Amino acid sequence: MAVKGPIPQIPVPVWRNFKDLQEWEALHQTRPEGDKHSALFESLTDGIHSFPGGFAVTTVADNFLNWARKSSVWPVTFGLACCAIEMMATFASRFDVERLGMVPWASPRHADLMIVSGTVTIKMAPMLLRIYDQMPDPKWAVSMGSCANSGGPFRHGYHVVKGVDRVIPVDVYVPGCPPPPESLLNGLLLLQDQIAHFRRSGRRAAPNPKVD
Amino acid sequence: MTSDEALTLIGERFAGARVDGRAPLVVTVPVDAWLRFAQFAKDTLGCRYFAFLTAVDWKEEGLEVVAKVDNLDDRVSLLMKTRLGPGVSICASLTPVYRGANWMERECYDMFGIRFEGHPDLRRILLADDWEGHPLLKSYAVDTPHPPYR
Numbered sequence: 396m397a398v399k400g401p402i403p404q405i406p407v408p409v410w411r412n413f414k415d416l417q418e419w420e421a422l423h424q425t426r427p428e429g430d431k432h433s434a435l436f437e438s439l440t441d442g443i444h445s446f447p448g449g450f451a452v453t454t455v456a457d458n459f460l461n462w463a464r465k466s467s468v469w470p471v472t473f474g475l476a477c478c479a480i481e482m483m484a485t486f487a488s489r490f491d492v493e494r495l496g497m498v499p500w501a502s503p504r505h506a507d508l509m510i511v512s513g514t515v516t517i518k519m520a521p522m523l524l525r526i527y528d529q530m531p532d533p534k535w536a537v538s539m540g541s542c543a544n545s546g547g548p549f550r551h552g553y554h555v556v557k558g559v560d561r562v563i564p565v566d567v568y569v570p571g572c573p574p575p576p577e578s579l580l581n582g583l584l585l586l587q588d589q590i591a592h593f594r595r596s597g598r599r600a601a602p603n604p605k606v607d
Numbered sequence: 608m609t610s611d612e613a614l615t616l617i618g619e620r621f622a623g624a625r626v627d628g629r630a631p632l633v634v635t636v637p638v639d640a641w642l643r644f645a646q647f648a649k650d651t652l653g654c655r656y657f658a659f660l661t662a663v664d665w666k667e668e669g670l671e672v673v674a675k676v677d678n679l680d681d682r683v684s685l686l687m688k689t690r691l692g693p694g695v696s697i698c699a700s701l702t703p704v705y706r707g708a709n710w711m712e713r714e715c716y717d718m719f720g721i722r723f724e725g726h727p728d729l730r731r732i733l734l735a736d737d738w739e740g741h742p743l744l745k746s747y748a749v750d751t752p753h754p755p756y757r
Binding site for chain 2: 554557
């Protein structure tokens with residue numbers, strides 16, 4: 396009777412250098428110029444703000460504008476892969492994002508939010524960036540699913556951008572493969588929370604504290 | 608035309624061919640007989656349906672081009688292979704015989720960098736035109752950077 400040798404073990408990958416992590420840090424969320432504003436609007440608000448007691452007006456106006464912004468976030472209909480099916484389910488009647496003031500709009504010119512739903516290939520990335528650039532400021536981006544967050548199961552393929560935050564700045568990451576509509580809905584609510592604290596200066600609000 | 612008849616015909620006409628399997632017929636021919644063998648498979652064996660063409664990278668042993676053609680009337684399917692030899696990436700194109708080989712060979716060029724001699728329009732088909740390298744080669748590192756997205 397033949398005696399079987401030991402089963403060959405596949406060596407465990409050792410992450411000696413955290414090259415990917417360092418790269419992620421370097422490329423993460425770079426949009427140095429921030430949101431673009433009208434210079435006239437900015438000088439006007441600065442004038443009101445420096446007026447005695449004017450801060451009360453600007454704060455109230457800021458709150459009002461932020462309330463308006465967060466209550467009418469229009470996502471551009473932009474589906475890339477299977478996550479788009481879940482995104483469509485979120486838009487449809489059962490989960491109905493329209494009660495949050497979100498109207499899926501088929502033009503980037505009228506949209507405030509881009510939900511990157513699916514794998515971004517290196518060939519698709521310039522088009523994605525182009526659509527993002529066509530959206531008027533202030534604009535937000537939600538990265539939906541593992542592929543858009545980090546490349547997901549295709550991370551070690553030759554053709555996939557390893558996270559859409561290497562192409563555009565991302566505000567909310569929704570994990571999952573694919574995330575169910577509840578997850579995306581939660582992400583959109585977190586985004587509304589961020590928009591409520593949006594500053595006039597164009598600086599983004601601090602990210603939500605981790606609650607576990 | 609049955610598989611056995613096809614086998615005897617192949618044995619008569621192509622002495623350098625090696626037969627590795629029966630269903631489908633797996634035939635390895637020398638690279639200089641590649642186009643002649645395709646013509647023979649289409650005309651004599653009646654394999655008029657071109658299924659696919661691809662390649663295998665055997666590292667030190669070089670590249671291997673694989674094509675499958677079928678005789679749908681007599682249910683004979685033929686998997687034809689050829690070894691290009693170590694370090695060689697030039698092969699005869701099958702487009703004069705099978706028009707369906709056109710895009711398959713373009714994809715094969717895209718992924719493996721095999722230059723098909725006699726192809727009418729050999730350029731990249733799936734990857735972008737400015738792509739560097741051929742990603743399905745074993746020598747292509749998975750961490751190859753792609754600026755500006757990597």
